[in-house]
Amino acid sequence: MEASKKEIVKGKGKILFEKDIAIATIRSPLEGFKLVQQKIERRYDPLLKIPSRINALRAERVKQATLPGENFEANLQKIVEASSKKCFFCSNFLKQSTPKFPEELALEERISIGEIIVFPNLFVFSQNHAVVTLGSKHFTNLPDFSPAIWRDAILGSIKYFKAVYKLNPELKFPSINFNFLPPSASSIIHPHIQIILDDKPTYLTDLLLTKSLDYYNATTTPETKGRNYWLDLLESEKELDQRFITENDFMTWTATFSPIGKDELTGIIKIPKTDITKFSDEEVGALAEELVQVFRALYHGRGVTAVNMALYCGPINESLEKFYRLNLRIISRPTLMPNYTNDTGFMELLHREPIAAASPEMIARDVRKHLKS
Numbered sequence: 019m020e021a022s023k024k025e026i027v028k029g030k031g032k033i034l035f036e037k038d039i040a041i042a043t044i045r046s047p048l049e050g051f052k053l054v055q056q057k058i059e060r061r062y063d064p065l066l067k068i069p070s071r072i073n074a075l076r077a078e079r080v081k082q083a084t085l086p087g088e089n090f091e092a093n094l095q096k097i098v099e100a101s102s103k104k105c106f107f108c109s110n111f112l113k114q115s116t117p118k119f120p121e122e123l124a125l126e127e128r129i130s131i132g133e134i135i136v137f138p139n140l141f142v143f144s145q146n147h148a149v150v151t152l153g154s155k156h157f158t159n160l161p162d163f164s165p166a167i168w169r170d171a172i173l174g175s176i177k178y179f180k181a182v183y184k185l186n187p188e189l190k191f192p193s194i195n196f197n198f199l200p201p202s203a204s205s206i207i208h209p210h211i212q213i214i215l216d217d218k219p220t221y222l223t224d225l226l227l228t229k230s231l232d233y234y235n236a237t238t239t240p241e242t243k244g245r246n247y248w249l250d251l252l253e254s255e256k257e258l259d260q261r262f263i264t265e266n267d268f269m270t271w272t273a274t275f276s277p278i279g280k281d282e283l284t285g286i287i288k289i290p291k292t293d294i295t296k297f298s299d300e301e302v303g304a305l306a307e308e309l310v311q312v313f314r315a316l317y318h319g320r321g322v323t324a325v326n327m328a329l330y331c332g333p334i335n336e337s338l339e340k341f342y343r344l345n346l347r348i349i350s351r352p353t354l355m356p357n358y359t360n361d362t363g364f365m366e367l368l369h370r371e372p373i374a375a376a377s378p379e380m381i382a383r384d385v386r387k388h389l390k391s
């Protein structure tokens with residue numbers, strides 16, 4: 019049995035696509051207990067060095083599920099119908115059941131643009147944590163969103179970020195996040211995004227910003243100095259043409275080389291702006307158009323029905339375009355099941371910050387009671 023072998027593909031600048039490749043040998047019951055070999059790849063994200071594991075054989079098996087499962091439509095219909103009877107995000111209940119902004123923000127009670135409404139989250143996990151409904155309709159399926167809804171939702175988010183930032187410029191790290199359907203940890207069926215603005219970046223945002231700056235400052239050789247990781251990444255993926263999906267003047271999409279979730283796509287916004295509040299209406303419209311098209315492609319191409327997404331923004335009022343670009347990750351989640359909500363959402367998976375449902379002190383108290391001391 020040999021140790022794993024390293025495979026490195028060189029990209030632009032300092033980019034390296036690194037894999038450790040190992041072979042596992044088993045006598046498989048699926049093939050009359052003959053010796054069967056399986057290839058396992060341990061891949062490393064070129065910037066963050068976070069590892070992931072890929073077994074090509076396992077990946078092949080998933081191929082059977084490229085369309086939403088046969089029970090998906092039936093389960094969806096049941097869940098949508100049951101949840102529509104009393105939905106806090108539908109217009110008839112929204113006004114009486116969702117929080118309003120405090121006066122100090124100098125906003126309306128709730129921000130409303132077109133069909134979308136922005137209001138504070140009821141149970142926050144950030145000092146500034148708001149919800150944006152994606153339309154007045156109780157449910158829209160992943161491939162059916164309109165670009166106008168997403169454009170207005172992002173414009174509403176920007177308005178909120180600006181209001182908080184104006185009140186306190188130390189609150190400058192925004193992110194826009196999406197849990198879609200209960201398998202993604204969304205407890206409310208009515209589609210919505212969650213937007214947060216903190217005085218510190220999330221763990222993963224911080225890592226992205228710090229490592230992107232390190233990459234820019236690398237002084238190993240003249241040709242690797244002063245380069246932008248994100249522009250190098252998209253050029254590398256385009257040239258290698260294995261994970262590259264599509265691009266236009268605004269954005270590039272690839273499948274992530276070393277993913278942190280399933281069916282993971284990376285979207286890189288090419289325009290030299292790292293502060294989302296500086297985006298023009300047209301640029302917000304372009305982002306909305308891209309998202310809607312990619313959700314549709316994931317649904318039809320990979321049978322993806324539930325997703326988490328996070329958009330990793332730079333700080334407000336700072337120009338980091340020398341070394342950073344806004345980027346986002348979309349990952350798929352398991353298929354829909356009745357009476358089940360997953361407990362792991364965008365914060366745990368895409369920001370690497372677990373949210374605890376109970377405090378450790380409370381857990382200790384409850385467990386202690388049942389143990390002899």
Ligand SMILES: [Zn+2]
Pocket residue numbers: 102105106107108155156157208
């Ligand atoms: Zn609703």
